[in-house]
Each structure stands twice: as structure tokens, then as C-alpha cells.
Amino acid sequence: MRYLTDRKRAEGKGAAHGGTATHHYLQLSAVGLAFMVPVFVYIFGRTLGQGHEAVIATFSRPFPAMLTGLVIFVGMRHFAKGAQSVIDDYTKGTAHKTLSILLLFISYTVTAIGLYALVRIAAF
Amino acid sequence: MAEVQRAARPLSPHLQVYRPQITMISSILIRITGLGVMAGVLLAVWWLLAAAVGPQYFATADAVATSWFGDLVFTGTLWAVWYHYLGGLRHLLWDARRGLDIQSVRRLGMGCIFGSVVLTVLTLIIINL
Numbered sequence: 302m303r304y305l306t307d308r309k310r311a312e313g314k315g316a317a318h319g320g321t322a323t324h325h326y327l328q329l330s331a332v333g334l335a336f337m338v339p340v341f342v343y344i345f346g347r348t349l350g351q352g353h354e355a356v357i358a359t360f361s362r363p364f365p366a367m368l369t370g371l372v373i374f375v376g377m378r379h380f381a382k383g384a385q386s387v388i389d390d391y392t393k394g395t396a397h398k399t400l401s402i403l404l405l406f407i408s409y410t411v412t413a414i415g416l417y418a419l420v421r422i423a424a425f
Numbered sequence: 426m427a428e429v430q431r432a433a434r435p436l437s438p439h440l441q442v443y444r445p446q447i448t449m450i451s452s453i454l455i456r457i458t459g460l461g462v463m464a465g466v467l468l469a470v471w472w473l474l475a476a477a478v479g480p481q482y483f484a485t486a487d488a489v490a491t492s493w494f495g496d497l498v499f500t501g502t503l504w505a506v507w508y509h510y511l512g513g514l515r516h517l518l519w520d521a522r523r524g525l526d527i528q529s530v531r532r533l534g535m536g537c538i539f540g541s542v543v544l545t546v547l548t549l550i551i552i553n554l
Contacts, residue, residue, distance in 0.1 A: 328516075328517065328520060331513045331516075331517060332517070334513075335510065335513070335514065338506065338510065339510075342503070342506065342548060342552075343548075343551070343552065345469065346503075346548065346551075346552030347552050349472075349490065349499070350491050353476060353480045353484070353487075356476045356483070357476060360473070360476070369473075373470070376466070380459070380463065380466075383459050384459070384460060387456060387459075387460065407463075411466060411467065411470055414470050414471075414474050415470045415473060415474075417474070417477070418470070418473040418474040418476070418477040419473070419477075421477035421478070422473075422476060422477045425477075
């Protein structure tokens with residue numbers, strides 16, 4: 302007779318090894334992005350195609366700057382978690398490790414470039 | 426020598442023999458669109474960085490971003506964003522234990538496909554006004 306609870310027996314046995322944490326994060330960030338993305342798409346779509354000065358003027362205003370920063374940060378975390386579950390589903394072993402590292406590299410690098418650009422535009 | 430017996434066993438369903446259904450199409454699409462959005466994100470972030478660095482670098486990035494190639498990437502990304510958006514709302518609805526019967530699932534799947542096209546066209550009209 303093993304004195305193990307049902308929970309203890311199940312822990313760590315799922316494909317993701319992290320229970321429902323990823324799913325929960327994707328749900329929460331999806332709600333945030335659902336409010337932010339349409340507004341960002343409108344601002345970005347309106348600004349794309351304008352001259353350099355107009356682009357700087359738009360993205361140095363507080364609201365577009367903060368919204369863009371949030372969309373990049375939350376969006377890239379959402380992407381990292383979602384794409385991780387795709388990698389978890391289709392790969393294993395060395396390919397799984399390599400792709401997971403590459404994914405984190407890409408998502409954090411894009412975030413860093415985006416936030417750096419916003420700070421530099423604000424200082425123009 | 427034991428002879429290999431080749432019995433006509435039933436084949437379990439897999440992609441090549443499965444008749445395409447809206448449920449599987451919508452499931453595949455939400456994955457592809459989620460990954461595909463990165464195309465537009467990379468171009469947009471590069472464009473933003475170029476704007477931050479200065480007018481000369483911006484001229485280079487803006488030429489790419491507003492070329493036919495840029496239009497193609499951004500329009501594709503826009504559709505992917507809207508599909509992923511509607512598909513994501515569908516998942517939130519399911520997580521709230523609603524719309525899980527077969528008819529609703531099929532309707533929502535078709536709704537995502539047609540809705541994303543309509544929203545893409547509407548967005549293009551609004552931002553070009």
C-alpha cells in the first residue's frame with residue numbers, strides 16, 4: 302500500500318510538466334490583448350506610411366507609446382508560451398531543447414528591441 | 426518459418442485519410458496564425474527601431490515596410506491577428522463551458538473564418554480613410 306494522494310501520483314506526469322499554468326497564463330494575457338490589440342492595430346495602421354517626423358510624433362505621445370510597449374511585452378510573453386506548447390507537442394530530445402532556447406531568445410530579443418526603440422523615440 | 430500474416434486491419438484516422446472538417450481546420454488555423462503573426466511583428470519592430478535610430482535608417486526600413494512585400498506581410502499578419510483574435514475568444518467561451526455542442530462548435534469555426542476576413546477588410550478600409 303502506497304500512501305500517495307491522487308494529486309501526488311499525477312503531478313509532473315502531464316506533457317508540459319507544469320500542470321495548467323501555461324493555459325492559465327494564455328487565458329489571462331488573451332483577455333488583456335483582446336482590449337489592447339485592436340487599438341494598437343488602428344494606431345499602427347494609421348501611422349504606417351507617414352513620414353519620419355510624423356512617426357516619431359505619434360510614438361512619443363504617452364498613450365501610443367505605453368500601449369505599444371504593453372502590446373510588445375504581453376504579446377511576446379503570450380507568443381513565447383503559445384509557441385512553447387507547439388514545440389512541446391511536436392518535438393522531443395535535442396530538437397525540443399534547441400527550439401525552446403531559440404524561442405526564448407527570439408521572444409525576449411524582440412521585446413528588448415521594441416522597448417529600446419520606444420525609449421529612444423521618447424527621447425527624440 | 427512463421428509466415429507473416431497480413432490481415433486487412435482498420436486504419437486509424439490520420440491527416441491524409443481524414444475528410445477535412447471545420448473543427449480540425451479551425452484548430453490548425455489558430456496555431457498557424459499564432460506563429461505567423463511573428464512575420465508582421467518582426468517587420469514592425471524593425472521599422473520602429475529604424476525610426477528610433479534616425480531618418481536615414483528609417484528611409485530604408487520604411488521603403489521595405491511600405492513596398493508590395495511589406496503590404497503583403499502586414500495584410501497577411503492583419504488577417505492572422507483577427508483569426509487568432511476570434512479563435513482566442515472562442516477558446517475563452519469554451520473555457521467558460523459554453524458553446525461546446527457540435528453545432529455551436531461548427532458555427533463558431535465558420536464564424537472565425539468569415540469574421541476574420543470581414544474584420545481584415547474593415548480594418549484596411551478604416552486605416553486608409
